[in-house]
Amino acid sequence: MAILSTPLQYLSSIPPVTRAFTAATICVSSLYFWIQWTGDTIYVPYLTLVPGSSLFYPWTFATSALVEVSFIELIVTLLFVPPSLRYFERLWGAIETIKFIVVCVTIPNIIAFAFNWIEYVATTNADLFLYGMQYHGQMALITGILVAYTQVIPEHQVQVLGVFKARVKRLPMAYLTFSTIMTFIGFQCPYIVIQFGWLAAWVYLRFYKKNTSDTVGGIETYGDRSETFALIYWFPPLVHRPISLLANTVHSIATRFHLIPNSASADIESGGYSLTPGGARAEAERRRALALKALDQRLASSSAGSPSLNGSSQSQPQSQPSRPPPAAVTPRPDERKASPGTSEVDLADSPSSSDERR
Known part of the structure; x- marks a missing residue:
């Protein structure tokens, strides 16, 4: 019983949506493998999405995601998707996790x-x-999960x-680049859905996801309107201007x-709120990233302006005429020393010393 308690405890610790989605993936993929093994059909149109039969x-349109057509694909999916869904379900809750899965x-x-119909x-x-x-x-x-990771951490x-080392915010575009290459060399299906998944996940997380944990003045807010997202x-940066014009046009029409x-009455980009899934820890990490970026910019600007400052400080003493220091006057032995209670007087500037020299 002690040996079996650990797997059972682990399964019970998995949130319900993640557990159900993982079990459905294993069951439907196993059913597909059994159909392929026992039959002669190439496609199974009632399990996978075939544009001419769907x-x-x-x-x-929804259940085709539960089908992995090869054992390697199934292993990769099980290694990445369930742990990620477990993380986000604890972060967002069951309802928002279900919405995210359906959208992606x-x-x-x-x-x-x-x-495909347009191509036909x-x-x-x-x-x-x-x-x-x-x-x-x-x-x-998987693309949507990478986008969500980019938003949070x-x-x-x-x-x-x-x-292989990379920051989380670089992974979605790397996966998108891989999808583009595979699509251009002739593997449109299924790699083109990576691009559509990235766009759908970003739009949902940017504008439509309900922020359940944080509110602004008791008002329900949606999405992440922060500038970093x-x-x-x-x-x-080369294509920022045309993309900005296109995005602003679509946003104004929508x-x-x-x-x-x-969302809230004030948008974050105009100095309003800043809502990030994960609460204070994720928000602190985002602020830290912005602070490091600003510090790098300041250090770069200061290092660029330091040579001119040094040159001006070195040339200034040469422009002013040098003035010799005042000559020190050695007191005579018969002069009595000043007592500690009296103030010290410069002999070079006192009237008595000038009379004595005369």
Whole structure:
């Protein structure tokens, strides 16, 4: 009983949403493996998302994420997704975790479904774009989790096998770059959902996620409007201006049609609130990162201006005429010393000393 108590205690410590989602992934993936092993079918359209058949199986827009078509993919998913969901479920709660999973799974699948149909209309190649691809797995959810980690602990450094080191905020774009390369070389399915998952997760966390732990004056707030989580900071500075113009235009249109929920009366970017999932610890880490950035900028500017200051300080004494120091007058032996209670008088400037010299 002592041997079995440890696994049972570990399973009981896992939050319910994480436990149920992990169990569903194992069960549905095992069912897919059994169907592939016993049958001759290439695709299973009632489990995976096939663009030409998903209209008849609409539940696959959500359940296709529970299917991993290879044992390696299943192992990688189980190593990364359940521990991450466990962390965020304790941070956000069960309801917000379920919303996050649904958003990161269904919206990328819907976008991929529409994108395949657009490709079919443009090329009339139904065998490839409608029935030649099946979207599956949790790649989009993994991207969303990386985006959530970037929001909560952006400056945290991860290390894999003592060789690969990177900060958390660099991982989503690295995964996105990998998706872009795989898509361009011909592996559109399923790697393109990584890009859609990144966009869906950022929009949800930026504008729609309800902040359950922190409130501003008792008002419910949504999203993370901090400047460090803005869209432009995901890209190199070279493209900040066009992305900023596009993002501001889309944001103004969405605000005009009330597509974005109202948050606190003052936005953080105009000096208002600063809500970060994780409470004070995550907010302190974000403030620390901003402070370090400001300190680096100050040190860079001071080091750039120090040579000119040194040059001006060295040239100033040369411009002024040098004045010889006043000559010290040696007192005669017969002069009595000043008592400790009297003040000392400079002999060079006293009238009596000048009369004596005359």
